[in-house]
Amino acid sequence: MKKISTKISLFILIGIIISACNAEKRVPDGKQLLTSNQILVNGKKTNDEDVSNQLYQKPNSTLLGYRLRLNLYNLANLNPDSTYQAKFTNNPGKYERKAKWLSAKQVDRLGQSFWHHGIHDFLKKTGEAPVIIDSVKTQKSLSRLQYYYFNNGFFNVEANFEHDTLSLKRGRIKYNITTNKAYILDSIKTNISSPDLDSLYNNSKQNALIKSGNQYKTIDFSNEKNRIASYFRNHGAYYFQPTAVVFDIDTIGKKNKADVTINISDYSYQDKDSTKTESFKLYKISSVDIYTDYLPNTSKQNITDSISHQNFNIYSRGKLRYKPHAITDAIFITKGTSFADYKTVLTSRYLNNLKVFNAPSIQYEVDKKDTLHNSLIAKIYLTPRKKYSFGSSVDIMHSNIQDIGISFSPSLTIRNIFNGAETLEVSVRANIGSSRDLANPNNQFFNVSEYGVDFKLNFPRIFLPFPTEKIIPKSMIPSTLIGLGYATQRNIGLDKENFTGTFSYNWNPKRNNTARFDLFNIQYVRNLNSPNYFNVYGSSYDALNEIGKTYNTNPDYVDNNNNLKIESGTNGFINDVLTGVTNLPTNDFNEVKGIEERRVRLTENDFILATNFSFSKTTKTDLADNNFYLFKTKIESAGSLLSLIGNATNLKRNQNGNRELFNLEYSEYIKTEFDYIKHWDLNHERVIAVRSFFGIAIPFGNSDYIPFSRSYFSGGSNDNRAWQPYSLGPGSSGATNDFNEANMKIAISAEYRFKILGDLKGALFADAGNIWNVFDNVTDEKSTFKNFSSLKDIALGSGFGLRYDLNFFVVRFDFGFKTYNPAEETAKKWFRDYNFAHSVLNFGINYPF
Structure with a gap:
């Protein structure tokens, strides 16, 4: 009853604080707070993001309908210095008394403290000033709406606005747009002066972005201008620029139709004091000159060494320090081919990727030896980086193994x-x-x-x-x-x-x-402290010890509390059970056998020789892109080559019947993974993100299980966040072991990300998935994937998160709640632990996917 009363009191207090906030507190007399904008297009309300982005004024932001940032701003004192001084102006003796207790200097500095000044600066910065309806900005918004629809082909658009008063200090703006009929492109003609460009255009016009029958859109004309320029410059037109393309749009005598003429005049250039005009030429590369140790900001290069290699001329100020092919392999600009912008870009990318040069400078000049003046010399200037460079980094990390870690990594290149x-x-x-x-x-x-x-x-x-x-x-x-x-x-x-x-x-x-x-991908893992197994994997020890208390008859195996000793007692009791010295019922025997099989698997040294192929594809253009997908896949085969060698050379087998190399039993398996991530940008810093993952590793030949380092686990800050790492699965087994793992995994996650205020972001999420054993030596039915009916063991977690963007990384806190737990009884699977007492707090760096 006490807890309920506390919660009720808390809700009442929050309600009083919210209701006490006056959104109109800082709205001047005679002015109105903008509460909403409404845009009606042809009589119907529109929520089109592109349309609303045309408005100069938008209402204050809200969080779940509450103007949080506006009310934070209203809580701030806009003149804390004056308020602080007023305290002493109204009570002169107060300053003297404080000055005696502290000092005059400290009293003055107190006015700049957090409680008197800093907190108000924080509230003003975090908050948001009230948006006051401004008729000038409203008129600008109306003009922008007209331009927006005009640029989309509605040349006869009509627009007006209405200012509705909701109360003395509150109002809203209603914009009324009548588009009338859109204009459609009719005939498309060309007027190209240069014959060479006319031929090029005809070769590419099937890819034109403006076509008869399309609705007029200004953006299409801009993109077409860039398309033409790009095509021409990639086919020899060195001097061509997008500004040379001019569109004539004729609507005279047409009803909602427009004729388009594409005009491309001759090339105009300045020659001393006069302007000259000539047809555009298509240029070829007559020579490629590479300067391998160019000194910027100096005209004296003092070339002392040079070589010609595969039609490239390579120059050096000293002895050439590079094998010629190392440089020419990175050059896509070749003698005798047409000038092309894309070759310049590829060359620059490749040279940057070498990481031995600074950003290259690629320049072209007309070859004066060519009497026709349609040849270019490509000059590539390379400035080497220092041969030796030192670096270091300090990282703070969080992983499934470490709650927090500090890493220092010096490096030499x-x-x-x-x-x-x-x-x-x-x-x-x-x-x-x-x-x-x-x-x-x-x-x-x-x-x-x-x-x-x-x-x-x-x-x-x-x-x-x-x-x-x-x-x-x-x-x-x-x-x-x-x-x-x-x-x-x-x-x-x-x-x-x-x-x-x-x-x-x-x-x-x-x-x-x-x-x-x-x-080749080789890994050798050697366990240094195998006798510590039952100290680390406590759940396995507890299960074994419980059976030992019932059936163990050897006093040397236990301590004074009748607990099995680690390691002599645990090993001795297991050996007695498996050799028949100690007889156990079938269920207990199988449990002891399973404990020993897992101990052997996790304490054995792993030797893996694998071959794998991985591929990834993304549409993400930059860090700010929130509308993309990422697909990754990988297939790995391990041990097959060693088995071929072993069969050919009759490699020895151990007591388990498996082959060994250098006294190591190598692993043999095939593994494949699929990972798909999709983001949808909903604008206003709202994003929906979805991830799906499937992975399976199948042992065969020399192995009947997957090494721990190649297995899957479930739970954790980047997986199902309602469970701790390694604490979910396999299947419906209930994670009875420490560090639970298996060889098959399904995971699906979804997040709705949104802005709360400033750099503080929020998220609502749901994570589903689990791990299972399949095609290996695990026999527990609860842990194995038998058929599609096993999908009922997919666990579901949900929750919310807070993220703070520090620009260079994001600090993340996620609260996960077990929504559907397949390990529970049927009546307790749903929402049994859906409360803060059983929630899982995950700390992470950057977004989970």
């Missing part, structure tokens, strides 16, 4: 290491962190650590003994990466050493597509 524009990067990383979920006997805050070193050698080409230009042309910016890495972890699970090696090819099939093929 060596450029042009073999004179072929290769880069070698050596980086060292040191990370300390905190994890409350892991074994922490000393209860220290920073209780986990990781140290490592990585070597990455990048070749700006496909590194193979045969040419690949026909398969992966250089326009796809191919590269080869050779990487080696070593890392060691302490107080993270069983502690590990991790050795990795990669040999991969990367390229961009299209502008927003990326592809990667790992010819």
